[in-house]
Amino acid sequence: MSATTITAHGASRMRRTRASTEHRRRSALWGSYVALAAFVVMFLAPPFYTLMTSLKSSEEISAQGASPWMVHQPTLDNFWYLITYPNFQTYYLNTLMITVAVVIISMTIAILSAFSLARMGFWGSQVLSTGVFLTYLVPASLLFLPLFQIIGLLGLINSVWCLAILYPTLAVPFATWIMIGYFSSIPKELDEAALIDGAGYLQMLWKIFIPVAMPGIIAATIFAFTVSWGSFLYPLAYLYTSDQMVLTVGIISDLIRGDVFQWGKIMAACVLASLPPVIIYAFLMDYYVAGLTAGATKG
Amino acid sequence: MPDATGAATRGMPPIARGARRAGTARRLAGRRSTIAFCLCLPLILLVAGFVIYPAFYAIWLSMLNKKMTAFVGLDNFAFLLKRNTFQLVIFQSCLFAVSAVIFKALLGFIMAHLMHNLSGRSQRIWRGLLLVPWVIPLPLSTLTWWWMFDPSYSAFNWLLNQFGIGSVPWLGVGWIARFCTIAVNVWFGAPFFLIMYLAALKSVPEQLYEAAAIDGANAIQKLIHITLPMMRNIIAITVLFSLIITFADFDIVRILTGGGPQDMTHVFATYAFQVGIQSGDIPLGAADSLFMFPILAVAAFFVLRGVTRRSKEIAA
Numbered sequence: 001m002s003a004t005t006i007t008a009h010g011a012s013r014m015r016r017t018r019a020s021t022e023h024r025r026r027s028a029l030w031g032s033y034v035a036l037a038a039f040v041v042m043f044l045a046p047p048f049y050t051l052m053t054s055l056k057s058s059e060e061i062s063a064q065g066a067s068p069w070m071v072h073q074p075t076l077d078n079f080w081y082l083i084t085y086p087n088f089q090t091y092y093l094n095t096l097m098i099t100v101a102v103v104i105i106s107m108t109i110a111i112l113s114a115f116s117l118a119r120m121g122f123w124g125s126q127v128l129s130t131g132v133f134l135t136y137l138v139p140a141s142l143l144f145l146p147l148f149q150i151i152g153l154l155g156l157i158n159s160v161w162c163l164a165i166l167y168p169t170l171a172v173p174f175a176t177w178i179m180i181g182y183f184s185s186i187p188k189e190l191d192e193a194a195l196i197d198g199a200g201y202l203q204m205l206w207k208i209f210i211p212v213a214m215p216g217i218i219a220a221t222i223f224a225f226t227v228s229w230g231s232f233l234y235p236l237a238y239l240y241t242s243d244q245m246v247l248t249v250g251i252i253s254d255l256i257r258g259d260v261f262q263w264g265k266i267m268a269a270c271v272l273a274s275l276p277p278v279i280i281y282a283f284l285m286d287y288y289v290a291g292l293t294a295g296a297t298k299g
Numbered sequence: 300m301p302d303a304t305g306a307a308t309r310g311m312p313p314i315a316r317g318a319r320r321a322g323t324a325r326r327l328a329g330r331r332s333t334i335a336f337c338l339c340l341p342l343i344l345l346v347a348g349f350v351i352y353p354a355f356y357a358i359w360l361s362m363l364n365k366k367m368t369a370f371v372g373l374d375n376f377a378f379l380l381k382r383n384t385f386q387l388v389i390f391q392s393c394l395f396a397v398s399a400v401i402f403k404a405l406l407g408f409i410m411a412h413l414m415h416n417l418s419g420r421s422q423r424i425w426r427g428l429l430l431v432p433w434v435i436p437l438p439l440s441t442l443t444w445w446w447m448f449d450p451s452y453s454a455f456n457w458l459l460n461q462f463g464i465g466s467v468p469w470l471g472v473g474w475i476a477r478f479c480t481i482a483v484n485v486w487f488g489a490p491f492f493l494i495m496y497l498a499a500l501k502s503v504p505e506q507l508y509e510a511a512a513i514d515g516a517n518a519i520q521k522l523i524h525i526t527l528p529m530m531r532n533i534i535a536i537t538v539l540f541s542l543i544i545t546f547a548d549f550d551i552v553r554i555l556t557g558g559g560p561q562d563m564t565h566v567f568a569t570y571a572f573q574v575g576i577q578s579g580d581i582p583l584g585a586a587d588s589l590f591m592f593p594i595l596a597v598a599a600f601f602v603l604r605g606v607t608r609r610s611k612e613i614a615a
Contacts, residue, residue: 032413039410040428043486047431049454050443061452068454113342120335128339130603135350137540137599139547141568142592145575145585146353146360169349172342201334230436232550233568237576248438252554263446270439281434285427293498 054268078268091250094160101164102228106171114179115205136173160244171227175220178291182216219291247273361586375586384562392566396546399484407492415500433490441554444483473563499533536605539598567591
């Protein structure tokens with residue numbers, strides 16, 4: 001065998017193996033797409049069904065026979081009813097108000113303490129950071145009964161503002177945890193330079209840390225927003241009258257009267273109430289995912 | 300650090316510089332920790348007032364009688380343990396949490412693997428689609444599930460009927476209702492595992508797979524000998540963390556079944572709500588929710604250990 005035939009032989013074999021790995025990779029990719037599509041159908045069926053039902057009249061909903069998964073005579077009546085329904089407006093406004101308050105309160109507390117814990121430190125600050133993380137693991141369902149007594153003592157039972165105190169307890173620990181991670185990753189040289197230039201600690205926080213750690217702040221803010229927008233247990237336990245209710249509880253208690261389920265309106269309310277989180281996530285998902293997975297990606 | 304201080308004090312005579320530096324440093328350190336403590340004060344007050352104090356208050360409450368007038372010791376706990384309903388609650392809570400977490404982790408892992416092959420752009424689109432369940436507030440999506448399980452207009456039953464299978468009483472029969480609550484939890488929680496595992500998969504060095512490929516390892520061998528060991532810590536943290544959240548879940552059971560049929564789907568949280576708020580027996584409800592504590596504490600301990608170990612790995 002001469003050298004040329006060997007090379008020619010080798011080259012053709014290499015080409016063939018490359019073609020076959022290429023082929024295998026292609027079919028693996030298609031396999032992934034098919035499997036993922038199946039998952040997407042599974043995971044998006046409920047939201048799709050919500051949307052379909054919200055567009056139906058009550059006659060169409062109660063008509064048996066035709067596919068419930070499709071809408072035949074779409075109507076916006078349910079949405080129109082809700083938008084002009086004073087109670088629903090109240091729930092929406094209450095939720096919005098509480099969420100803004102909770103986000104502001106939580107982020108102020110979280111940023112200040114994360115800055116202190118990540119950068120300044122004091123006697124016992126290490127214990128405190130661990131404690132903050134443990135606090136995050138204490139679920140609301142463990143504390144809602146003693147809190148019922150405490151909120152009663154504060155005179156805030158059936159006042160929507162009790163949520164502005166209680167939701168931060170759920171949002172602050174994790175927000176602080178995220179912010180500690182982001183603040184710690186800022187190089188120490190930066191704050192030394194600031195101190196030399198005569199900046200105080202608060203100035204340093206405001207002028208350097210907050211702008212640099214903006215992705216972390218966005219992630220933590222989304223977390224606080226999510227907690228405040230979608231929580232169910234506290235408002236269900238502490239709020240009774242419709243003028244004080246928030247969306248999650250209001251929809252259930254208002255649109256379900258005894259055995260009468262106005263499913264079209266309930267589903268339309270779900271669509272309207274899910275809009276703000278869905279919109280926020282659509283635009284800022286990457287920040288949130290990055291904040292959540294910060295521990296998983298490094299290293 | 301030495302460079303910076305050196306630059307700041309360069310203009311001064313050497314001796315004065317040393318003495319002054321020590322004094323200022325101490326004063327600065329003192330002031331620094333005072334400011335640091337003040338910055339943490341809101342956090343400390345919030346946690347002390349609305350987490351730690353209620354937690355201890357719960358222990359005290361659980362040892363009172365229904366009217367909260369007399370101290371009864373551990374009677375509430377003993378009463379609960381003897382009750383048949385509460386035994387069901389313990390069983391269902393464990394079944395719900397453990398099986399839901401296993402399925403969430405499995406589904407999340409499979410989806411993360413499928414998505415790991417895709418290119419960046421299409422990966423983002425698929426991820427966005429698959430995260431939708433996790434984005435919609437849980438009480439609202441649970442309402443939709445309730446509507447899909449509706450006895451007379453069930454969307455699932457319609458599909459089953461199309462294939463010639465009879466209707467299923469989804470929320471009407473104990474074990475089927477248990478299955479439904481778990482299914483909804485898996486549907487909601489799997490995307491969280493997906494993003495955690497997807498991020499963790501990205502952090503496994505590609506060279507390891509290349510080396511294994513040269514040694515002739517197949518896909519399953521790569522999974523067992525590279526992916527799983529590399530992701531072990533992240534898997535442990537997410538599973539334990541999710542176990543805590545799922546164990547304490549309230550929304551799904553409360554909305555979907557309210558604990559029925561025959562109290563078979565009650566978990567600790569919903570039972571505590573029914574006893575404490577609806578029946579007005581706050582001490583008994585507090586005792587009920589305190590049963591969660593040992594399991595949560597053990598899980599929390601291991602989560603914390605995993606996180607510390609992980610951050611040490613990152614630092615190293």
